[in-house]
Amino acid sequence: MENIVECRNLTHYYGNKMVYEDLNFNIKKGSILGLLGKNGTGKTTTINILNGYLTPRSGECIILGENSKNLSPYVKSQIGYLIENHVQYAFMNIYQIEKFYSGFYPNWKREAYYDLMAKLKVTPKQKISTMSCGQRSQVALGLILAQDPELLVLDDFTMGLDPGYRRLFIDYLRNYAKAEGKTVFTTSHIIQDMERLIDECIVFDYNKVLVYMPVKEFMSTFKQFNFEVTNPDVEFEKGGLVENYEKIDSTIELYTYSRANEVESYLASLGIAYSNFREVPMTLEDAFIGLTGKY
Template sequence: MSDETLPDAIVVEHLSKAYGPKWVVRDLNLRVPTGCVYGFLGRNGAGKSTTIKMLTGMAPADAGRVTLLGQDVATLTPLVRSRIAYMAEGHPLYSWMTIGQIVQFTRPFYENWDQTLVDQILDHFELSRKQKCGRLSRGQQAQVSLALAMAPDPELLILDDPTLGLDTVVRRDFLEALIQLIQSRGRTIFFSSHVLGDVERVATRIGVMIDGVLRVDCPTETFRDSVRKVVLGFNGEPPDFPGCEGLVTWRRVGLELELVIVNWGPAQQAVVEALEPRWTDVMTLNLEDAFIEYTRGSKRSLPLFTRGTKRADSTVIERTA
């Protein structure tokens, strides 16, 4: 059976949640195809963790519906839940248990528990079964959580910021193990992260939440390729930008006008040229830069230092005098 004929692993319809008067998640609609590795992005407070909790049934939604592996999450049967792995943010484990004990505790809940895989993962990360979970580093806790999550051979993995707080080396090890497991088993993974490099390495599709609303839902490459940063240089005070199709945001930085535009093309170029700038830079961005430009809106951090900023990571694809 080809992937196109498989049902979506995650279907979210009109999902909303508010805390008091504030909407944390608003009318979220999302489909994650089976076999997809979906990176769920957003700034702090954008609603990622709340969404993930609603996906796993750990937080009730105010409105909307979530379907996991074809079953409504509100009435998820134990059998379907056993096919879904969930790694919560911070990898909570019982601190008084040893690694061996937590494996023994978790094992009876699953019929198809792969103890060999658990042993392989624990051995790969050089984790002793006698170590207490409370004395493990964050990275080791993540590794134990990964072993516990993978052992029942889940079809769907939901990971809430799995690499949060891990140092670069541990993060890389963790991701490589994750990639290996994904490739060998072809599972669906939905994960949130703040580390855009990780997302770029792993995710085939991304979603970007901004203030509780899903603004982007497309293949990773599409997002990276369609966001452009356009800088216009002027001799004097830059004019107001009149707006154009695909404009995400614009701002003045000294004698420059910075635009973030999705799907840069002749129509947008015509609007820019009408302002008669002294020069124009159109830059492609890597995922991290594209995400930052797309999500930070009109606010800029440390505006005092922006004039001297080098654009070392970006490629100048066009400059007009």
């Protein structure tokens, strides 16, 4: 399958502070890639590079065959872009903003926008700035749907949405993308409900990539084991078998890509006495927190 986005050896610094080094990823046509990470790990930086608002220190991004540094108007018209906080021209109302954008896109799908707007309890004359965050997210989404782009780039669209709107947004988006064969690149620091949407995920930590794999593979291979230890001062070395661990009193939560028997033999090899060893089922959010730590 062809790649809509190819990012090669992206490296970026802010001053002397490294954001990441040699980041590589591709997005296949029709797939949904989620870029997950806590605040300040470089998600928006990546989006900015993708959209040509930022020139990386080195490396390049190829979007629909063009370098992101110089996107042609045609390629830009094929990218639907949702800015963090659903920023839009808030000084316009629903009617005006549709009229504005329709002038730029020859394949503008007016109905797609108004269908979604009909579900909102707003009047056409209401200014976007007076709407709730959820309503604004729907306006922004509606505009992208009407634009009918090949690639959707969504920057932290879940931010500020209450659970209902979040679900609505995610379900609407997934159905749309899958039905129309659209490619989606989204970032998020809220992981809840994300597994309903994304096919593949990249997990960022400060200046490194922790995971880059399909969500299904991640969820089936990444595991959490809990057990009680008698010696509460026990420490584990991270990086080998142990990806991360948390200690709550005498209970250890251990996160790993290894199977249960491998972990048990690992513990035995270290001579750690433990009891009540069990595998704990995880959601994507649990796995994310397990992987990146709570802090």
